[in-house]
Amino acid sequence: MTKREVELLAVGAGPSNLGLAVALEELAPDVAENTLLIDRNPTIEWQPGMLLPWAKSQVAFVKDLVTLRNPRSRFSFLSHLHATGRLDDFINMGELTPYRLEIAEYLRWVANSLRKVRYELGCDCVSIMPQRDAAGTLTGWLTTLADGTSISSRYLVIGTGRDPHIPQVFADIPGHRIVHSTQYRPRVAGLSKEMPYRVALVGSSQSSAEMFRALREDLPDCDVAWVMRAISLTADQSSKFTNQFYYPSFVDDFYASPSEARERMLREMYKTNYSCVTPAMLETLYTELYLDRLGQRNDRRLITMVDITAAREVADELVLELTDRRTGAVTQLHRDMVFLGTGFSWETPRLVRRLTDAIGLDQVQVTRAYQLILDEPSTAACYLQGINEATHGIGDSLLSVLAHRAQDIAFDIIAHRAGPQNRAHGGADLPAEAYALGRQSS
Numbered sequence: 001m002t003k004r005e006v007e008l009l010a011v012g013a014g015p016s017n018l019g020l021a022v023a024l025e026e027l028a029p030d031v032a033e034n035t036l037l038i039d040r041n042p043t044i045e046w047q048p049g050m051l052l053p054w055a056k057s058q059v060a061f062v063k064d065l066v067t068l069r070n071p072r073s074r075f076s077f078l079s080h081l082h083a084t085g086r087l088d089d090f091i092n093m094g095e096l097t098p099y100r101l102e103i104a105e106y107l108r109w110v111a112n113s114l115r116k117v118r119y120e121l122g123c124d125c126v127s128i129m130p131q132r133d134a135a136g137t138l139t140g141w142l143t144t145l146a147d148g149t150s151i152s153s154r155y156l157v158i159g160t161g162r163d164p165h166i167p168q169v170f171a172d173i174p175g176h177r178i179v180h181s182t183q184y185r186p187r188v189a190g191l192s193k194e195m196p197y198r199v200a201l202v203g204s205s206q207s208s209a210e211m212f213r214a215l216r217e218d219l220p221d222c223d224v225a226w227v228m229r230a231i232s233l234t235a236d237q238s239s240k241f242t243n244q245f246y247y248p249s250f251v252d253d254f255y256a257s258p259s260e261a262r263e264r265m266l267r268e269m270y271k272t273n274y275s276c277v278t279p280a281m282l283e284t285l286y287t288e289l290y291l292d293r294l295g296q297r298n299d300r301r302l303i304t305m306v307d308i309t310a311a312r313e314v315a316d317e318l319v320l321e322l323t324d325r326r327t328g329a330v331t332q333l334h335r336d337m338v339f340l341g342t343g344f345s346w347e348t349p350r351l352v353r354r355l356t357d358a359i360g361l362d363q364v365q366v367t368r369a370y371q372l373i374l375d376e377p378s379t380a381a382c383y384l385q386g387i388n389e390a391t392h393g394i395g396d397s398l399l400s401v402l403a404h405r406a407q408d409i410a411f412d413i414i415a416h417r418a419g420p421q422n423r424a425h426g427g428a429d430l431p432a433e434a435y436a437l438g439r440q441s442s
């Protein structure tokens with residue numbers, strides 16, 4: 001089987017690693033020359049399962065892959081609009097937030113505009129193993145793809161997002177009856193539009209709200225019971241004040257805080273990003289349901305304050321057991337399919353967990369510069385993108401911080417390559433000298 005070698009392998013070609021590719025081209029061109037970016041998808045997309053035609057990004061266009069770090073970059077969203085002849089139209093819209101489809105196009109344009117970093121699609125990474133020399137020093141990583149080929153690298157950056165969260169109660173339900181939001185578009189495309197499916201939609205998040213809205217058009221004859229633990233849908237608690245905690249400059253404060261303080265801050269910020277819906281979407285949904293009632297249509301309803309305490313397939317249907325959180329009363333809901341807007345698992349993603357198990361790490365921790373903390377001698381380094389909310393703050397999984405994060409990683413790699421005296425040894429914080437070294441070379 002083919003085995004290749006690159007200096008840096010970036011797994012996952014989503015915004016995080018595309019932002020890194022841009023940072024390497026601009027700040028570390030010699031690293032960029034020998035960097036390969038891979039993704040399992042056949043095309044570059046942005047959250048393709050939920051790439052709905054009317055869905056918009058929730059952050060301003062300036063929070064693209066680079067502008068907050070380098071407003072003069074040729075890789076900005078505005079450069080993309082200019083290069084593709086869409087700048088006038090975008091400005092004339094008078095909106096700060098682009099459609100998600102536009103962001104996906106922008107990501108493809110960035111990938112095709114890279115001059116040094118190479119990317120390959122249709123590369124499903126199935127395992128990553130540490131490589132050690134005869135003395136036992138960790139010298140690199142061996143990444144194996146689904147087609148059996150492998151790639152070894154000294155540097156590895158994992159930006160594969162989090163694993164979808166499927167609540168335990170659905171563990172025994174056959175896969176064809178369950179659609180997680182990450183699979184919404186391809187799975188719905190495979191269903192018959194005419195079938196009067198009975199659907200349970202689960203969760204009270206933005207993704208659930210978007211599926212509720214999309215199902216009206218995608219499966220017009222279906223009957224939807226939207227089931228949630230919450231008493232009601234609620235608007236996100238964002239404000240100009242809370243948004244300050246999404247600034248890249250807040251990461252230092254957050255990282256430096258004791259772990260109890262970090263947990264407290266994340267708890268307080270939770271409803272700015274999770275289990276909530278944008279005010280604009282709430283308006284749309286309420287209006288649609290209002291018009292349903294006006295037209296005596298009752299095939300869409302909300303069932304609030306219930307726990308789904310059991311789920312099983314009986315004959316040709318699903319039976320969900322709903323336990324009312326106010327009274328404890330148990331009722332049954334008979335459905336054909338379940339759509340899950342249940343978000344993502346907080347656990348370390350399986351791919352990363354298998355790697356850290358193979359290294360022999362008890363816990364998965366990264367430095368301020370996102371470098372995986374290894375408890376052993378090593379001449380290699382691995383970085384984790386987008387899964388460090390617990391140590392780097394609420395913005396970590398979003399577009400908000402990724403341009404700066406890419407710079408942090410690029411500088412850390414520059415410092416690491418320059419020799420042991422410049423390394424963040426034993427996983428300590430990124431030293432000021434590393435930054436200086438990185439900045440000199442930029």
Ligand SMILES: Cc1cc2nc3c(=O)[nH]c(=O)nc-3n(C[C@H](O)[C@H](O)[C@H](O)COP(=O)(O)OP(=O)(O)OC[C@H]3O[C@@H](n4cnc5c(N)ncnc54)[C@H](O)[C@@H]3O)c2cc1C
Pocket residue numbers: 011012013014015016017038039040041045046047050056057058059123124125126159160161162207351385386397398399400
């Ligand atoms: C529906 C939805 C809407 C969102 N909207 C916003 C928003 O408006 N604003 C915002 O800031 N954030 C938003 N987010 C958060 C989102 O996580 C970030 O915007 C961003 O996509 C994170 O980028 P990423 O590269 O870290 O991860 P992802 O975008 O998840 O990209 C990961 C990439 O890794 C690839 N991959 C995964 N596993 C493998 C593997 N084993 N082998 C090879 N490739 C693999 C995937 O195919 C994917 O391309 C949204 C998230 C969702 C789910």
